[in-house]
Structure formats: C-alpha cells, structure tokens
Amino acid sequence: MCGIAGVVSTGRPDPALVHRMCDVITHRGPDGAGMHADDRCAMGMRRLAVIDVAGGDQPVRNEDGTVVAVFNGEIYNFAALRAELIRRGHRLRGDGDSECLVHLYEEHGDDLVHRLRGMFAFAIWDTRRRRLLLGRDRVGKKPLYWRSDGSTLSFGSEAKSLLQDPGLDRRLDLVALHHYLSYQYVPAPWTIYQGIRKLPPGHLLTWEEGAVEVRGYWRLDCTPHEVPDETEAAEQLRERLLDAVRVRMVSERPLGAFLSGGVDSSAVVAAMARCSTEPVKTFSIGFDEARYDEREHARLVARRYGTDHHELVVSSSSLDLLPTLTDHFDEPFADSSAIPSFYVARLSREHVTVVLNGDGGDECFGGYRRYALMRALARVPDWAAPRALHRVGGGLVAQTRAGSRPRAVGRILQLLGQPMLDRYASLISVFPPAQQFDLYTAELRAHLAGVDSWALLGEAYAASRAADPLGRLIDADVHTYLPGALLPKVDISTMANSLEARSPLLDHHLMEWAAHLPTRFKLRGGTTKYLLKRAVAPWLPAEIIDRPKMGFAVPLGRWFRGELRDLAWSLLTDQTARSRGLFRPEAVTALLVRHDRGDDESHRIWALVQFELWHRNWLDRAGAPSTAVPTYRDLLARQS
Known part of the structure; x- marks a missing residue:
C-alpha cells in the first residue's frame, strides 16, 4: 500500500517537483520512498510496507530496466501470478506483489489489468516506447488524479500532489461545484480544480509523445443468469465470502477489522474468525446519542467470536478534527460519516496496520432503504401519479412542521409526482435542482445554465444491463455513489492514518456473481439484502440479522x-x-x-x-x- 506520483513530458521533467509531490503524501507511505528519473519520466512513491516488508521497495523494474512501475494497492492473487511468471522465464527479485506488474506488462501489455485481483492504482513507464500507462482498479478503491497540458502529464494518488506544481493555477471548476452540491461529492472524471481530472474506476490512461487516451476496460455486467434455489445460492455466497476474506488476510503486519454492528461488517468479522486461529482485533465507534450508537450490536458479534474488541465514543466536542479532515480531503466532501470513519481509522492504527471492512454489501446485495421505497412507489401506476402531485406535495412540505405526518405525506406526494429516475435522484441529492438554483447568484446560474447533474445518474442507469428498474438503480449506485462517495471516504480516512483498508465484499469475483442474481434475491418485500442475510444468518446473532439498517450517521x-x-x-x-x-x-x-x-x-x-x-x-x-x-x-x- 503506497502513494504514487509522477510527471512525464516531451521535455525533461523536474525530479525535485516529483520529490515534493511524494513528500506531501507521506501519510500514505511512512515506511519508505523510491524514485525513478530519466529524460522523459520522473515518478516516485511512498511505501506502507504490508507484503514483503523486507524486500518490497519500489519502483520495480523488469530484468533489463526497460519497464518501470510504481504501484498503490494490493494484488491478492500475486502468489499465483508470480508462479506463472517464473514458469515463463521471468526473474523476480523480491517476494511481493508489485513486481508482478512489470513482467505482466511484458507478457500482456495493457491487458495485464484483466489478470489482477485486488485494489490498485499504478503507473508503468515503458522506456523503449516512451509511453506511460496508468491504471485504476475495477470499482475505484484506489484513487488516481491526473493533469495534462498537451506536452506534460502529471499524476498522483491525491490531488495535493498535483497542486505542488507552481505552474498550476488553482481555480474552482464551477461545473464540479454544481455536481458536488447535488451528490455530496465530486464525481469522476471531474475534480473541484479546473484542469485536474480523476481517472475513473475500471479505466486505463496512456500517454505517448503528449497524446493522451483514456479508455474503460471493465464494467459490472448485471445480465440476469439462471440461479440455483435459495439454499444453494446462500451456500455459494458463504463460500465466496470466505474466499474473498481469506485472500485479504495475507499480511506481514498486524491485521483487524472495522465492526459497526451492521450485517456487512459483522459477516466479514465472522468470516475472518473462521479463517483465523487467533482472536480477530475489532474496532467500533459510538456516539453519546443513543439513536446513532451501534456499539451494543457490535459487542454482540465481538462476544460471539471472542474478538479483541476496542471502542471509541465521538461527540461534537471532538470536531476539532475538522481542520485535519480539510487537510486530507483535497476536495469538498459532504458525507458526514467521514468523521467516525476517520476516528475508527485512528483507533485501529494504534493496534494494527491493515483492516478489513464491510464496504460494498449495500451496493452488491441491495441494502439501502431507498431501494425498498422505490419499489413501493413503483407500484403506483403512472396514471394515478400525475405531475401535479409534485406541486401539491411541495406545498404540503412547506406548510407543515418537520417530523410531522403531514410533512411525510407531502414528501411521498412529491416523489410520486416525478418520473422514476427523478424520484431516485431526489432521494440521493443534497440540493435538488430548484434549491440549487435558488441558492446560486445570478452570475453562477447563468454560468451553469443547461448543466444537469441528474443526467449523470441517468447515464449510469441507461448503461446497465440489469433486467428491471430496481436492478438498474442498484447498478447505477455501483458506478456512481460507491466510487464517488463511499470508497474515497474510506481511502482518505484510512490512509491519512497510514492504515490499509481491504473490502472483501468488493472482490470483483464476488461482485460479478452477485450482479447476475435476480433482484428478488436482493430485495424481498421490505427486507433488504435478503440473500446476504439468509446466507450469514447461521453465523450471526438474530439481533444483527433482524435489526433495521442504521448507517454510519452522525447527529x-x-x-x-x-x-x-x-x-x-x-x-x-x-x-x-x-x-x-x-x-x-x-x-x-x-x-x-x-x-x-x-x-x-x-x-x-x-x-x-x-x-x-x-x-x-x-x-x-x-x-x-x-x-x-x-x-x-x-x-x-x-x-x-
């Protein structure tokens, strides 16, 4: 696990700049540093040593030094890849995963990404072709920012690395601001800075003599497949979850797990306990306000599996953390669960270097309560829900007090009076369009005329191969909310504390299997994550399976x-x-x-x-x- 940064240019890049780009992300890799520089490329990294602690320094090179790479992440199938590469005659100097990249590039070129199981962002410099290849993992667990001016391209794990360039004019991207106020995050490929972009998940970027090309290599396929009966499907899910957890427990540094008391993190801890001969170290965050506090549920799981359990309570007096969050989040980020995420990462780092978490369960198995609401609203035929209901509902909301039944009825009427995709966008938006434009000055409204943030959701929905509208909404979340909000929150919060986070439920083999399940296996009546709950029910206390979803909210x-x-x-x-x-x-x-x-x-x-x-x-x-x-x-x- 590392942070990477670099510059390629048709002229000679400045190694001192790349040193500064790496220095500002030392928190991502406090255990070491490495650098490559030649007449066209300078790139470096900061290392958090987890695998091959003694011999896993970077950059890594092939036998004759013509292919050089820096890498952030973990390749979980590295042992099999190493064995295959050695059989094919490659000489590997260390015992870790990063060195596989340069030899896989020699064998497969850009298609090497299809051989990787893990989370990653990498840069591979081909000295013969004077060609840079950047790659980002399938779902976006590891970030990668880039900027090009036509002759020079710079890249980094965090935007702050690119901001070290004195030639960069820091200017606000107003379209990105508009998207942020819709979704609470800035979606890829935008960043909040003009001229800086994110490489989207599942994409590659190539640079050659100043020419840049970005292309996708993976998208989750939600085409329905024939499935076994529920009992067999639940057994297959348990086996796949155990496999995803097992490969993520390989570490030379101490390892533990976040435990919120929800189904997802509890299932991961249960699987870890089955794969380990030692008590699992678990970490939980609570609040001094009972409706937001999940510690008691986390303790149920901790007691069942005899974990080495640690807790911390967060209160509003702890919000002197905000300046620290602002330093680490290079873009505005409005998911307030970043606060407990940061605290649980800080707590965990006092005891371990690697944690497993339950991220991805909601997106893979249909866990958000808004999915159940969307299905209920869809039962009302279009002729019974005219657009006028939206105006009526809006008036009722405006005239009634917060938390009252009439206010709730007005909100439902508002949703019913909208087309299906607008309903969903309304549920997930921070500022719906009318409120956004009421907030903006006349000058900003004029600048953003015609910019439709909700169209981004519509594009993801239209690209889905799921068989029904609810399945397409779940798929759209996999390609928008998951890489835009959830994964950056966890990456930034953990790496700010020099902690590596691994997500078994986002193993791409497990995700691809789950994507082919019919929607009835995900949402059954009012029960979300139906199959996941059935699969892990033998592992967990009934109170965990039956409790309503709470989320990682703050008061x-x-x-x-x-x-x-x-x-x-x-x-x-x-x-x-x-x-x-x-x-x-x-x-x-x-x-x-x-x-x-x-x-x-x-x-x-x-x-x-x-x-x-x-x-x-x-x-x-x-x-x-x-x-x-x-x-x-x-x-x-x-x-x-």
Missing part, C-alpha cells in the same frame, strides 16, 4: 442547533464567504434560519460548510498572507 441536526450553531453561522455568513459571489447571502441565511426553527437542513448546511472550509484551505490561503483568511481554527477561537 448533525443537533450539533448545528447546539455546539456548532454559531460556528456555522460565522463560517457561512462572514465577509470571506459572501465575497465569493457564488451563493446568495439571503438564501444561505434562510437555510440556517429554517434549521434553527426545526426543519432538518443539516446535510445542506454541512455541504456548504465543507465547501467553505475547503475553499479557505486550498484556494484562498494558497495565494494570501497567512492572516488574510479566517480559518476554521480562527472561527472556533472566536466562538470560545
């Missing part, structure tokens, strides 16, 4: 009416924020007032707070004296 609503209220007002309404000319001050104030009066606007406020913190940290202060822009710490000091 934002209370925090923004209590300890963080004054801070939010100061941050979003001071002269620094108003001077940007992006958001109408009266719209921002109205949002804060509505929340004070009882409406839950906390997620929208959080999105604006995260954008403002990011802007001050990454744009304002980049070219300003250190005292010119009030920071989060400055504002916090004023409140105290």
Whole structure:
C-alpha cells in the first residue's frame, strides 16, 4: 500500500517537483520512498510496507530496466501470478506483489489489468516506447488524479500532489461545484480544480509523445443468469465470502477489522474468525446519542467470536478534527460519516496496520432503504401519479412542521409526482435542482445554465444491463455513489492514518456473481439484502440479522442547533464567504434560519460548510498572507 506520483513530458521533467509531490503524501507511505528519473519520466512513491516488508521497495523494474512501475494497492492473487511468471522465464527479485506488474506488462501489455485481483492504482513507464500507462482498479478503491497540458502529464494518488506544481493555477471548476452540491461529492472524471481530472474506476490512461487516451476496460455486467434455489445460492455466497476474506488476510503486519454492528461488517468479522486461529482485533465507534450508537450490536458479534474488541465514543466536542479532515480531503466532501470513519481509522492504527471492512454489501446485495421505497412507489401506476402531485406535495412540505405526518405525506406526494429516475435522484441529492438554483447568484446560474447533474445518474442507469428498474438503480449506485462517495471516504480516512483498508465484499469475483442474481434475491418485500442475510444468518446473532439498517450517521441536526450553531453561522455568513459571489447571502441565511426553527437542513448546511472550509484551505490561503483568511481554527477561537 503506497502513494504514487509522477510527471512525464516531451521535455525533461523536474525530479525535485516529483520529490515534493511524494513528500506531501507521506501519510500514505511512512515506511519508505523510491524514485525513478530519466529524460522523459520522473515518478516516485511512498511505501506502507504490508507484503514483503523486507524486500518490497519500489519502483520495480523488469530484468533489463526497460519497464518501470510504481504501484498503490494490493494484488491478492500475486502468489499465483508470480508462479506463472517464473514458469515463463521471468526473474523476480523480491517476494511481493508489485513486481508482478512489470513482467505482466511484458507478457500482456495493457491487458495485464484483466489478470489482477485486488485494489490498485499504478503507473508503468515503458522506456523503449516512451509511453506511460496508468491504471485504476475495477470499482475505484484506489484513487488516481491526473493533469495534462498537451506536452506534460502529471499524476498522483491525491490531488495535493498535483497542486505542488507552481505552474498550476488553482481555480474552482464551477461545473464540479454544481455536481458536488447535488451528490455530496465530486464525481469522476471531474475534480473541484479546473484542469485536474480523476481517472475513473475500471479505466486505463496512456500517454505517448503528449497524446493522451483514456479508455474503460471493465464494467459490472448485471445480465440476469439462471440461479440455483435459495439454499444453494446462500451456500455459494458463504463460500465466496470466505474466499474473498481469506485472500485479504495475507499480511506481514498486524491485521483487524472495522465492526459497526451492521450485517456487512459483522459477516466479514465472522468470516475472518473462521479463517483465523487467533482472536480477530475489532474496532467500533459510538456516539453519546443513543439513536446513532451501534456499539451494543457490535459487542454482540465481538462476544460471539471472542474478538479483541476496542471502542471509541465521538461527540461534537471532538470536531476539532475538522481542520485535519480539510487537510486530507483535497476536495469538498459532504458525507458526514467521514468523521467516525476517520476516528475508527485512528483507533485501529494504534493496534494494527491493515483492516478489513464491510464496504460494498449495500451496493452488491441491495441494502439501502431507498431501494425498498422505490419499489413501493413503483407500484403506483403512472396514471394515478400525475405531475401535479409534485406541486401539491411541495406545498404540503412547506406548510407543515418537520417530523410531522403531514410533512411525510407531502414528501411521498412529491416523489410520486416525478418520473422514476427523478424520484431516485431526489432521494440521493443534497440540493435538488430548484434549491440549487435558488441558492446560486445570478452570475453562477447563468454560468451553469443547461448543466444537469441528474443526467449523470441517468447515464449510469441507461448503461446497465440489469433486467428491471430496481436492478438498474442498484447498478447505477455501483458506478456512481460507491466510487464517488463511499470508497474515497474510506481511502482518505484510512490512509491519512497510514492504515490499509481491504473490502472483501468488493472482490470483483464476488461482485460479478452477485450482479447476475435476480433482484428478488436482493430485495424481498421490505427486507433488504435478503440473500446476504439468509446466507450469514447461521453465523450471526438474530439481533444483527433482524435489526433495521442504521448507517454510519452522525447527529448533525443537533450539533448545528447546539455546539456548532454559531460556528456555522460565522463560517457561512462572514465577509470571506459572501465575497465569493457564488451563493446568495439571503438564501444561505434562510437555510440556517429554517434549521434553527426545526426543519432538518443539516446535510445542506454541512455541504456548504465543507465547501467553505475547503475553499479557505486550498484556494484562498494558497495565494494570501497567512492572516488574510479566517480559518476554521480562527472561527472556533472566536466562538470560545
């Protein structure tokens, strides 16, 4: 597990720049560094040593040094790949996984990605052809940013590496901002910075004499297949989960697991216990507000398997973490579960170097409650749900108090009065389009005229091969929400703490098997993750299987009416924020007032707070004296 960065150019790149690009991501790899430089390419890495600790330094090279690679991630089938390469006459110097890349490139060229089982972002420099190949894993567990000006291309595991280039003009991408306020993250290929892009999951990028080509190599195929009966399917799922867990338990450094008390992480811990002769180390986060606290459920699993269990409680007083999050999240990110994710990573790193988690269970097996709601709404025929219902529902929402039954009815009417895809987009959006454009100044509205963030969801839906609308929505989440929000949150939170996270439920063999299941195996009546729950029911306490989904939520609503209220007002309404000319001050104030009066606007406020913190940290202060822009710490000091 590492961080990588580099520059290729038709002229000679600057190795000193690449050193700086690597230095700013030392947290991703505190155990060592490596560098390659020639007349066209300079690239380096920071290493977190997990496999082949003694001999796994990078960059790695083929026998004659004509192919060089840097690599971030883990290749779980590396032992089989090494054996095959040795049989074919290749000489491998170390005992790890990264060296396989250069020899696989010699054998298979760009198609080497199809041989890899794991999570990865890599750069391979072909010195003979003067050609760079960048690759990112199938679902996007490992990030990769890039930038090209026509003659030079730079890349890095984090955007902050690219920001080390003094020639880069840090400017806000307004379209990316618009997408962020829709989805709470900036979707690939955009980043919040003009000129910097993300390589999408399942894609390759080639650079040769200044010419750049990006192309996809994998997409989940959700074409339905014939399936066995439920009993046999559940047995197959258990076997596949055990296999995915087993290959992810290979490590020369201490290993444990995140344990939330939900079905997914509990199933992973149960599988780990079956694959291990030692007690599994488990880590949980709780809150001092009972409705958000899952510790008791996590303890049920920990007691059942005799794990070495560790806990930490998060409170609003812990939010001095926010400046640290802003430093590590190079883009605005509005999923508030980044807070407990960061804390559980920090707790885990005190004891282990590698953790397994339950990420991907909801996307693979239909776990989100919104799927059940969408199926229920779909039972209402179109003729019974005219578009006028949307206006009626909106009026009811506006005239009733938060949390009341009439407000809930109004929300359902709003959804019924929309086309199916708009319904789903409404459920997952932070700011729906009407609220976005009400928030924007006239200048920003004019700039974004015709930009439709919801079209991104529509494109993912249209590309799906699933047989029914609900299956296509689940597939769309695999290609949007999963790599856009869930995986970056975990990667950044863990790597900021020099911790490697592995996700058995996102093993591509398991995902491809699950993708072919009919939707009835995922959602049965009101039961989400139907087959997964049936499969792991013999492993887990009934309280875990039967409990409603909780999610990794934090009490934002209370925090923004209590300890963080004054801070939010100061941050979003001071002269620094108003001077940007992006958001109408009266719209921002109205949002804060509505929340004070009882409406839950906390997620929208959080999105604006995260954008403002990011802007001050990454744009304002980049070219300003250190005292010119009030920071989060400055504002916090004023409140105290």
